[in-house]
Amino acid sequence: MKLFTYFRSSAAYRVRIALRLKGLEPEAHAVALDGAQHAEDFRAINPQSLVPALMLDDGTVLTQSLAIMEYLDETWPEPPFLPAGREDRAKVRALAQMVACEIHPLNNTRVRNYLTDTLHLDGATSQAWYAHWIRTGFEAIEQLIGADGYCHGDRVTLADICLVPQVYNARRFEVDLADFPRIRAVEATCGALEAFAAAHPDRQPDAPATA
Amino acid sequence: MKLFTYFRSSAAYRVRIALRLKGLEPEAHAVALDGAQHAEDFRAINPQSLVPALMLDDGTVLTQSLAIMEYLDETWPEPPFLPAGREDRAKVRALAQMVACEIHPLNNTRVRNYLTDTLHLDGATSQAWYAHWIRTGFEAIEQLIGADGYCHGDRVTLADICLVPQVYNARRFEVDLADFPRIRAVEATCGALEAFAAAHPDRQPDAPATA
Numbered sequence: 374m375k376l377f378t379y380f381r382s383s384a385a386y387r388v389r390i391a392l393r394l395k396g397l398e399p400e401a402h403a404v405a406l407d408g409a410q411h412a413e414d415f416r417a418i419n420p421q422s423l424v425p426a427l428m429l430d431d432g433t434v435l436t437q438s439l440a441i442m443e444y445l446d447e448t449w450p451e452p453p454f455l456p457a458g459r460e461d462r463a464k465v466r467a468l469a470q471m472v473a474c475e476i477h478p479l480n481n482t483r484v485r486n487y488l489t490d491t492l493h494l495d496g497a498t499s500q501a502w503y504a505h506w507i508r509t510g511f512e513a514i515e516q517l518i519g520a521d522g523y524c525h526g527d528r529v530t531l532a533d534i535c536l537v538p539q540v541y542n543a544r545r546f547e548v549d550l551a552d553f554p555r556i557r558a559v560e561a562t563c564g565a566l567e568a569f570a571a572a573h574p575d576r577q578p579d580a581p582a583t584a
Numbered sequence: 585m586k587l588f589t590y591f592r593s594s595a596a597y598r599v600r601i602a603l604r605l606k607g608l609e610p611e612a613h614a615v616a617l618d619g620a621q622h623a624e625d626f627r628a629i630n631p632q633s634l635v636p637a638l639m640l641d642d643g644t645v646l647t648q649s650l651a652i653m654e655y656l657d658e659t660w661p662e663p664p665f666l667p668a669g670r671e672d673r674a675k676v677r678a679l680a681q682m683v684a685c686e687i688h689p690l691n692n693t694r695v696r697n698y699l700t701d702t703l704h705l706d707g708a709t710s711q712a713w714y715a716h717w718i719r720t721g722f723e724a725i726e727q728l729i730g731a732d733g734y735c736h737g738d739r740v741t742l743a744d745i746c747l748v749p750q751v752y753n754a755r756r757f758e759v760d761l762a763d764f765p766r767i768r769a770v771e772a773t774c775g776a777l778e779a780f781a782a783a784h785p786d787r788q789p790d791a792p793a794t795a
Contacts, residue, residue: 421682421724433671437685439650440677447670459658460644466651471632473681474648478689487716498703505698513632 374399377418377426379406380577381545383477384438385425386538389572391442394529395449399427403579406482439473442531454531465525468517468532472539476510480542500546507539507548515553522562533563540564541574585610588629588637590617591788592756594688595649596636597749600783602653605740606660610638614790617693650684653742665742676736679728679743683750687721691753711757718750718759726764733773744774751775752785 376392376399378385392399404410410422419426419436427435427444435441446454455462478484480503488494488502514536518524524532540560543550550557563569574580587603587610589596603610615621621633630637630647638646638655646652657665666673689695691714699705699713725747729735735743751771754761761768774780785791 420727421686421721423686429671435671435674435678437678437681439681439685440674443677444670444674447673459655460640460646462658463646463651463655466654467646467648470648470650470684474650474685474689475632475634478685479695483720484690487713491716492703492705492709492713494703502698502703505702509694516631 374430375402375428376400377402377404377415377424377428378577378579379404379410379424380574380580382406382424383481383538383542384423384473386541386572386574387438387473387534388425388427388441389577390534390537390569391445391454393568393571394452394454394534395445397445397449401578403577405579439469439531439535442534446531452529454529454534456526456530461525464517465530465532468514468524469530469535471510471514471517472532472535476506476539477542479506480546503546504548507543507546510539511543511550511553511556515555518555518559520555520558522558524559529563529566533559536560537563537569585641586613586639587611588613588615588626588635588639589788589790590615590621590635591785591791593617593635594692594749594753595634595684597752597783597785598649598684598745599636599638599652600788601745601748601780602656602665604779604782605663605665605745606656608656608660612789614788616790650680650742650746653745657742663740665740665745667737667741672736675728676741676743679725679735680741680746682721682725682728683743683746687717687750688753690717691757714757715759718754718757721750722754722761722764722767726766729766729770731766731769733769735770740774740777744770747771748774748780 378401404415404424416422418434421436425438425441427441435444442454455465488499521527524530524536536559540556589612615626615635627633629645632647636649636652638652646655653665666676696710699710732738735741735747747770751767
């Protein structure tokens with residue numbers, strides 16, 4: 374397998390965590406979201422010009438982080454990303470989707486570029502947009518998750534895998550997280566696990582060296 | 585079961601189709617996305633103030649349309665929303681997510697309200713925003729789906745259930761669909777099925793009477 378990734382992409386970060394949790398370490402190909410994603414060779418792999426994309430050994434390309442993670446979970450069932458009960462599974466998927474369908478799509482690179490390059494918004498207005506959607510989503514998530522360092526129950530699920538990269542992003546954009554103690558507990562507990570730590574943007578080969 | 589819905593909500597439209605396909609007709613409660621979604625009584629049901637929400641007979645509330653549809657598919661397996669093979673399942677889920685995680689989140693009511701009320705964008709600029717994200721997403725989907733009136737294979741999947749409401753929305757906002765013949769074929773083929781027709785916004789009790 375080959376993973377097309379970018380160190381800062383929140384969706385790629387999710388899939389890096391998921392792969393590590395399953396004990397998989399596919400060859401990583403960095404696709405810088407600075408224009409390289411629109412190059413012909415990558416568009417041939419993913420017409421959406423988005424990372425992550427996972428190329429299987431037979432050349433099949435899987436896209437969309439949630440779809441890739443469901444595939445990984447169906448193919449390598451241990452450790453499971455979803456609980457056993459159907460209602461619990463729905464709740465965990467919903468939490469994952471509150472990040473992946475409600476927060477992240479409004480704040481990713483292509484949207485921030487549109488705000489700046491097409492709408493010509495100033496930095497403060499873009500920042501307010503960013504913080505608004507983070508807060509709106511985190512307020513709902515905070516009410517729905519547990520207080521013990523996991524979104525649901527006492528083990529890592531798809532919800533934690535989506536939430537931790539979103540928290541990293543929120544911190545990068547200096548959003549105040551004081552009102553979200555449960556979310557910060559997930560960040561602390563899950564973020565400390567080796568699979569999460571190894572998937573962190575700062576630890577990727579394509580991350581710039583820190584001073 | 586009770587479904588909290590709004591006739592024009594694209595995410596609620598998906599779940600209405602899904603319920604009909606499974607032969608289920610829960611009691612419908614309309615939540616107008618004109619402010620009613622922020623009322624205390626609905627926030628107690630869904631802290632996100634979003635529709636759809638599905639209340640099960642034991643009072644459990646499921647949210648997020650994709651999570652609800654996976655729950656329906658796990659609970660009432662026929663007809664299946666996903667193909668049998670793992671790679672095919674991943675491809676169908678990815679198509680569904682290209683709508684639910686890449687297009688719809690940028691164009692739903694709360695985002696359009698933010699563009700107008702907070703950013704004070706004029707109508708033409710909001711319309712250009714709307715059309716930009718539709719086109720970006722539809723260009724990728726058009727390359728990945730089949731030409732026979734279904735997104736994947738020869739039967740309805742989760743991808744069609746997500747795509748048809750997005751096409752309805754695109755038409756409502758007068759986005760030109762000439763470049764998307766495969767997407768229009770899905771609209772024609774799937775849209776004509778009784779489950780899709782019965783779920784159409786115009787056929788909901790909370791839709792305004794047409795002149």
